[in-house]
Amino acid sequence: MSMVLSGDMLFSYAEVYLDAVKRLASMENREYREGDWNIFAMPLLFLFRHYLELGLKACICMKNEEEILKTLSHSNTSQEELSKAKKVMDEKLNCTHDLSKLLKNMKKCFPERDYLFSKSVQDFLNQLSNYDRKSEVFRYPFDTKGNMILPEQPIIQIDEVKNMIKEVSSELNAIASQLIEDLNLLRV
Numbered sequence: 001m002s003m004v005l006s007g008d009m010l011f012s013y014a015e016v017y018l019d020a021v022k023r024l025a026s027m028e029n030r031e032y033r034e035g036d037w038n039i040f041a042m043p044l045l046f047l048f049r050h051y052l053e054l055g056l057k058a059c060i061c062m063k064n065e066e067e068i069l070k071t072l073s074h075s076n077t078s079q080e081e082l083s084k085a086k087k088v089m090d091e092k093l094n095c096t097h098d099l100s101k102l103l104k105n106m107k108k109c110f111p112e113r114d115y116l117f118s119k120s121v122q123d124f125l126n127q128l129s130n131y132d133r134k135s136e137v138f139r140y141p142f143d144t145k146g147n148m149i150l151p152e153q154p155i156i157q158i159d160e161v162k163n164m165i166k167e168v169s170s171e172l173n174a175i176a177s178q179l180i181e182d183l184n185l186l187r188v
Contacts, residue, residue: 007062014054021048046138056102062179063109069186099129
């Protein structure tokens, strides 16, 4: 059975990761021995990073869906416009794990806006992207060659992580909610 990927379905999936992140972050209330914080932080950041990746991909997908539906809704749609819409439908979602590339793709989807996210959110996204380009660093405490990658010093302090979660998810969820609302109006 084949399933057509819809952006709003993908965003629902992303939201489950965000819920897990928020629950895990709220559990952080013990004092960590030296080095313990990263043991807690790595799964937290992995889940948050995955939420971001899925959320960005979902927004890109929804924006493409919106453009297709707008094109198809015009009764005077030319053959060229229909071909372009079909090409967009046939394109696969960009399968990169690189948050900075997804952020660039996101900006391309919204050319009418100078920015999508506040500077601090873009900084958070770039910080996570620079630290973990391929979504591999937060998965294990060691690399594929068996070398320890779990840093001894905290990579990001818990207060900064909590602020990042709140600020980034607020902006990303607002964009996704607007796209979902717009798509629902076009699907009627």
